[in-house]
Amino acid sequence: MTNPVRWLFSTNHKDIGTLYFIFGAIAGVMGTCFSVLIRMELARPGDQILGGNHQLYNVLITAHAFLMIFFMVMPAMIGGSGNWSVPILIGAPDMAFPRLNNISFWLLPPSLLLLLSSALVEVGSGTGWTVYPPLSGITSHSGGAVDSAISSLHLSGVSSILGSINFITTISNMRGPGMTMHRSPLFVWSVPVTAFPLLLSLPVLAGAITIISFGSSVIQRCIFPFCLDPVFLDFLFGLIIWFIFLFTIGGLTGIVLANSGLDIALHDTYYVVAHFHYVLSMGAVFALFAGFHYWVGKIFGRTYPETLGQIHFWITFFGVNLTLFPMHFLGLSGMPRRIPDYPDAYAGWNALSSFGSYISVVGIRRFFVVVTITSSSGNNITRANIPWAVEQNSTTLEWLVQSPPAFHTFGELPAIKETKSYVK
Structure with a gap:
């Protein structure tokens, strides 16, 4: 830079x-x-x-x-x-x-x-x-x-x-x-x-x-x-599995909203907020984290610290669930969205949801720690320690070039042919 x-x-x-x-x-x-x-x-x-x-x-x-x-x-x-x-x-x-x-x-x-x-x-x-x-x-x-x-x-x-x-x-x-x-x-x-x-x-x-x-x-x-x-x-590891699970929760809550009778009651409540955040925050963002952890070795040419990565995932996973899941109950109780104040009856679930958001921030900070350590002091990737056992399992081209890739990745265009391992 x-x-x-x-x-x-x-x-x-x-x-x-x-x-x-x-x-x-x-x-x-x-x-x-x-x-x-x-x-x-x-x-x-x-x-x-x-x-x-x-x-x-x-x-x-x-x-x-x-x-x-x-x-x-x-x-x-x-x-x-x-x-x-x-x-x-x-x-x-x-x-x-x-x-x-x-x-x-x-x-x-x-x-x-x-x-x-x-x-x-x-x-x-x-x-x-x-x-x-x-x-x-x-x-x-x-x-x-x-x-x-x-x-x-x-x-x-x-x-x-x-x-x-x-x-x-x-x-x-x-x-x-x-x-x-x-x-x-x-x-x-x-x-x-x-x-x-x-x-x-x-x-x-x-x-x-x-x-x-x-x-x-x-x-x-x-x-x-x-x-x-x-x-x-x-789009894309434990991250992928939980991404699919959480994305599915968002989909299932969407089925409830597809019922016109229920939607009359739940429309513009915190149930809707919980639904689309499970699709976006829990779906798209966790898929983005999964893709980063899969390809970070290719981008930086270094391996990420596995333990810190696990800590980042579990803190973030717990935090966002604690933030968003109580919103279902707030919506079912009738709390409208986009209001800055509410009756005391909603105080418990809102306090729990806010506490979850603070935990999520700690998890996101941990992610940037992982990025910093990986880019500055991670172990260099060599042919002996290519991640994901790609020597045996990879069917794609990105792990067949050096990590990180050269400014011009291919000196000559690769010829792809089908083999038992699919790509050679």
Whole structure:
């Protein structure tokens, strides 16, 4: 990271993937801080740290959601993991459009600045992450806060569209000799499966929020849920097993909400908050952690400390479950979402949920300790200690090149042929 100009103008897929990871980590930390502020306010009935400023509470909820979805999950999982892994996994020298890849990332920092600046315009954008009218209309937010947030989503949407085009073109046209789609790893399949819906839905989202920007609520309420589904179509050890388990809990609670009679009672309660956080926070984020622990040896060329990794997982796993599971009971008891105060009857479960969020922060800090130790003092990976027993079990290309990969991964394109071990 010693040469800023290199990172600013780089078209190398590994450099850009690293930038996506760093950006996602920064946005994730900011979003986590906002969520902790929310839980601190809800730790007890009555006004707490926000001093009765309920609009600020709504602004925190809105910023937390946007940061986590559009600036952490999507950039890290699709941009970071995809850029680092896809060209290596398919035997390509780089992405199909390297300069497009560069601008796809550099649209995100100004987009993030626009989102953060929206909180500083008058009373901020307190619309919630769905930006539904009339709350997002001129009668409720007369200043430019909502417009600034919408402009932020436009920029991040353009970034995702350009990235999707790049991934689809790369996987379709730049696979190495013999690398058919049948031989491509499952991760490679997951990227276009995600990119195609993004390509179709993000223009729809852009149209919907543009309608809001011009003060009309026409069909936006119906369009928005359709636009966000592709973010759930993504990716990947004990981490994977628990990711599947937790993702399944989110799915099962979603079945309950599919019952129209129950949904009338549970809609806009904390049951819904628990449901989609089990899908996103417990699903997407744990899959992201799993992918990191699997490929961190390839990225840094060093092994991660197994014991610290286990500690990070169990603290985080316990913390997020303690945060989110009580929300089911709050919702079943009738506690509405997006309220900064509540009757004393809900105090017990809210205190437990807030305590869980503090534990989660400890787990996330432990993750950054793992990253720091791995990048600076982990054991170097050699042919003798390649992780995951890939000498016997690997059927993919990334472990057949040096760790970390050279700036230009392949001196010549690898020829892939089917053998008993699948790829040679």
